[in-house]
Amino acid sequence: MLSKRSLVGVQLNFRTLAVLFFLLIGTQVFAADPAVVESDEAIAAGKTVFNANCKTCHKLDQKAIGPALRGITDRQSIEWAKSFIKNSQAVIASGDDYANKLYAEYNNLMMPSHEFLSDADLDNLLSYIEYGDKVDPAAQAAAAGTEGAVSGGGGGIPTEYLTIIVVVLLIVLLLILIVLGLIISVLTKYIDKQDLPEDDKEFVSQKFNLGKVLKSDGFIIIVTALVVALVAKTAIDGLYNVGVQQGYAPTQPIAYSHALHAGTLEIECQYCHTGVEIGKSANIPSANICMNCHTHVQNVQGKEGISPEIQKIYDAVDNNKPIEWVRVHNLPDLAYFNHSQHVKVGGIECQTCHGPIEEMEVVYQHSSLTMGWCIDCHRQTEIAADGNEYYDKLVQLHSDSKDALKVKDIGGLECAKCHY
Structure with missing residues (x-):
């Protein structure tokens, strides 16, 4: 038999071991990935990685060509996020459910691999995604509204929002009908127990007539309003997408593979498209x-x-x-675009507009190429002014601003730049 003192000692030892165990577990949990942190240094480094590799297709808090990124480490594990960034194709091919749903949701657009990014780069990138450039929701909503107003495609109220509004209205209407039915049922049972005149009893005991409801003015008005709303939504969606050919991939007279020539053989785009650095058109x-x-x-x-x-x-x-050859990318005649100005002067990579061209067996239109898409690029793209005397005066005039010199600051939002 154990003495009382021995039992006390066993309990104390057990409690000590339990405390040490939970401290150990807690330490492991909080040390799971200490590099993904809200640190100014990590966020700044991550923003550099993001701007170089991600900003063409992604935004932090709203959908663009790809999904909004903020919160990815809440939706999936950090290791999953790193694997997907490095090689999304491998994650999709593995049968991962979440990855395949994303792939289907965004029209089977394949994200380029980023095997060259180190673990430190990925940690900094995820730090920026989770903690960087947080904006006020009201300001973000206002900015989204402004961008939507000028966008030729994907602008205005997003289709999914309109669908959600209609579904919510239908659910609210159904709940109202259910509540009214319950109230009528309770009142009818209560009134049946009362001593009423015969006329009132006859009125209370009358049966529900579905035919009268369907022919009633109120029902007809509700159904008509719903039909008009759905037709208007469909028409607005169609108007916003007039002329937008994102995803267009025509069959060419020769089965030319960019994946083979630009990808495997690493032939520079400029070798075939000779005008891209010297003229308006890239040349076929x-x-x-x-x-x-x-x-x-x-x-x-x-x-x-x-x-x-x-x-x-x-x-x-x-x-x-x-x-x-069948033309894939075609801007309207009212819009002026100069390849040399963007590629030679601006240093813009072909993939910025054309997507992962080095992975395409059949070329398709990767970007929407709408007015809103171009304007957003001009708002976000920083000017590479270092070593270029042309920008010295502009940089000097812009020195009082805390933000970097961007295309919008040198006339990139002026109407006459693209429409003249």
Whole structure:
């Protein structure tokens, strides 16, 4: 038999072990990923990574080409987020449910891999995503409204919001009807117990007539209002998307693979699209440019003989006829866009507008190319003024501002810049 003192000692030892155990567990929990923190240094470094790799398709607190990013470490684990950023295609291919839902929701657009990012880069990036550039909700709503007003596609009230409003109204209407039904039922039972005149009893005991309800003015007005609202919503959605061809991927006369040429073989875009740094248009390459290589490369993936697709290039050259490529990206005539101004002067990468072109077997329109999309880019893009004397005076005039010099500060939002 244990003495009372021994029992007390056992209890104390047990409590001590329990406290140490929970302290250990707590330490492990809080040390799970201490690098994703609300630190000014980490947030600043993460913003640099974000601007270089993510801002083309993502925003922190609202949807863009891709989903809003803030809160990803609440929705999924930090390790999952890092894996998805490094190689989203591998995560999707693994059958991950959340990744595949995102892939389907955003029209099967594949995010480029970022295997080159180190763990420190990813920690800083997630720190910026979770804690950086937090804005006042009212100001954010106002900014979203302004952007939507000028956007040709994806602007105005988002479709999902209108759908939610209609569904909520229907649910509220249904709840009202249920409550009214319950009230009528309770009152009817109460009145039945009262001593009423015969006329009143006949009125109270009358049966529910569905036909009269369906023919009533109130029901007709409600149904008409709902139909008008749905038709108006559909018409507005259609108007906002007139001329927007995001995702357009026509079949070309030759099955040219950018994934092979720009991706695997790492041929620079400028080699084929010769005007991209010197003129307004990027130029569609002529068959002669193709023949610079395909005079010697006549097959595909080790197959013997001239492949059928490469034979089409030979036929075009022999018959002196241009290859009739189908245009994918086409701005309206009222909008002026200069490739050299963006690529040569601005240093903008092709992928900023055209997406992961080096991964496309069939080229598709990656961005919406709407007015709102362009304006938002001009609002966010910083000017690379270092070492360029052209910007010295502008930088000096802008020195009093706390924000970096951006395209919007040098006339990037003026109407005449694109419409003249």
